[in-house]
Amino acid sequence: MSHNETYDVKQELESMSPMLASIPKAEKSNASVPDGYFDWLQDEIMAQAVIHGYDKSQLVVPKGYFDGLEGRILAAANETTPSKTGRSRVVYLMWALAACSILVLAAVFVIRDRTTTETWSGDAITQAEYFDYLQENVEDADIEQLADYGLLEDSDLTIAEPVGDSQTDEEEIFESEIDF
Amino acid sequence: MSLADDKEILELIRSADRQNEGFRLLVGRYKEKLYWHIRRMVTEHEDADDILQNTFLKIIRHIGGFQEQSSLYTWMYRIASNETLNFLNAKQRAARDSEVKVFSMAGDHTDGPSSEEMLDLLAKAIDSLPDKQKMVFNMRYYDEMPYQQISEITDTTVGALKASYHLAVKKIEEFIKERA
Numbered sequence: 001m002s003h004n005e006t007y008d009v010k011q012e013l014e015s016m017s018p019m020l021a022s023i024p025k026a027e028k029s030n031a032s033v034p035d036g037y038f039d040w041l042q043d044e045i046m047a048q049a050v051i052h053g054y055d056k057s058q059l060v061v062p063k064g065y066f067d068g069l070e071g072r073i074l075a076a077a078n079e080t081t082p083s084k085t086g087r088s089r090v091v092y093l094m095w096a097l098a099a100c101s102i103l104v105l106a107a108v109f110v111i112r113d114r115t116t117t118e119t120w121s122g123d124a125i126t127q128a129e130y131f132d133y134l135q136e137n138v139e140d141a142d143i144e145q146l147a148d149y150g151l152l153e154d155s156d157l158t159i160a161e162p163v164g165d166s167q168t169d170e171e172e173i174f175e176s177e178i179d180f
Numbered sequence: 181m182s183l184a185d186d187k188e189i190l191e192l193i194r195s196a197d198r199q200n201e202g203f204r205l206l207v208g209r210y211k212e213k214l215y216w217h218i219r220r221m222v223t224e225h226e227d228a229d230d231i232l233q234n235t236f237l238k239i240i241r242h243i244g245g246f247q248e249q250s251s252l253y254t255w256m257y258r259i260a261s262n263e264t265l266n267f268l269n270a271k272q273r274a275a276r277d278s279e280v281k282v283f284s285m286a287g288d289h290t291d292g293p294s295s296e297e298m299l300d301l302l303a304k305a306i307d308s309l310p311d312k313q314k315m316v317f318n319m320r321y322y323d324e325m326p327y328q329q330i331s332e333i334t335d336t337t338v339g340a341l342k343a344s345y346h347l348a349v350k351k352i353e354e355f356i357k358e359r360a
Contacts, residue, residue: 009324016346017353023298025322031219037229038215042207045236049203 185209186252193243203240210253211236213323214260220318221264223307231267235260250332258333261315268311293360305355309348316341317348 014021189209192202214235219228238259246255293301306314316334319325320341327338334341 009320013321013349016349019356020302020349020353023302024295031223031225033215033219033225037225038211041211041215041229041232042204045207045211045233045240046200046204048233048237049240 217260218264231263235263254329254332265311301356305352313344313348316344320345
């Protein structure tokens with residue numbers, strides 16, 4: 001604190017309150033501090049800093065690590081950069097892998113779907129009951145599903161040529177076909 | 181503490197191999213100033229010690245982000261002030277209030293108070309101020325800080341600080357006159 005500032009503060013206080021200005025200011029405070037407190041405080045704080053992991057200096061970096069780091073990174077990047085031919089091969093392999101994955105997933109889905117339905121059908125209701133249900137609620141299933149479950153023959157799926165002037169729609173055809 | 185010293189400390193802290201030394205210098209140079217800044221606010225040594233250690237840990241943790249827009253001294257004071265005010269906000273005030281009442285009854289002298297009693301009375305008067313006003317008063321009265329620096333620490337305008345200090349002085353004067 002500069003001498004001028006001290007003088008200003010004193011003058012200011014005298015102008016505000018002569019009584020308060022006349023009270024001798026204690027050097028620090030009449031409050032006591034344990035003996036040697038300030039001596040061990042520094043070590044205590046540094047120890048705390050290490051415990052809390054705030055001291056980055058504990059994370060050792062090998063000497064000279066940062067020297068020429070950019071060069072080393074760029075060199076490594078150049079070594080691992082694939083050539084144009086190599087890159088197109090990688091792209092081809094990626095597409096092939098993706099296609100294989102889709103095929104495998106589709107196969108798994110179809111197999112699982114069939115297995116699940118058959119199992120459910122066998123466990124819960126009989127084929128005849130299911131057949132009866134479809135007859136009454138035909139709108140719940142499509143033609144492919146009926147064929148999958150063996151309820152329709154391929155010949156049943158052939159749409160007959162319209163006869164005469166009757167304008168039958170697809171639904172009517174379907175209904176007539178399953179109504180044995 | 182000159183600005184050159186602060187810069188030297190900052191350079192050490194920012195160096196890879198002498199960071200620890202920089203932290204030690206920092207704590208060593210500011211420990212007493214910050215301790216008394218805190219101690220005048222919280223009274224008890226144990227509380228001041230806790231707050232001071234937390235303050236330094238925060239300083240060590242965040243010094244990497246210190247942009248040097250203010251002096252290191254001001255920045256550290258600001259952290260210490262916030263830590264102290266947070267502590268006081270969380271603490272129950274009932275004990276302090278009752279302490280003031282007990283003192284008020286015991287301080288009924290027929291003769292004028294001795295200089296030691298006067299200092300004690302002054303401490304009680306300061307303690308009766310609201311926390312922020314007390315902090316401003318301490319920084320001006322004990323630390324003899326320029327208003328500009330207090331303004332940077334407390335994020336308050338110089339005009340508001342002058343008014344706050346003036347009001348604090350009047351309150352303290354009144355407190356002492358009533359009890360002396």
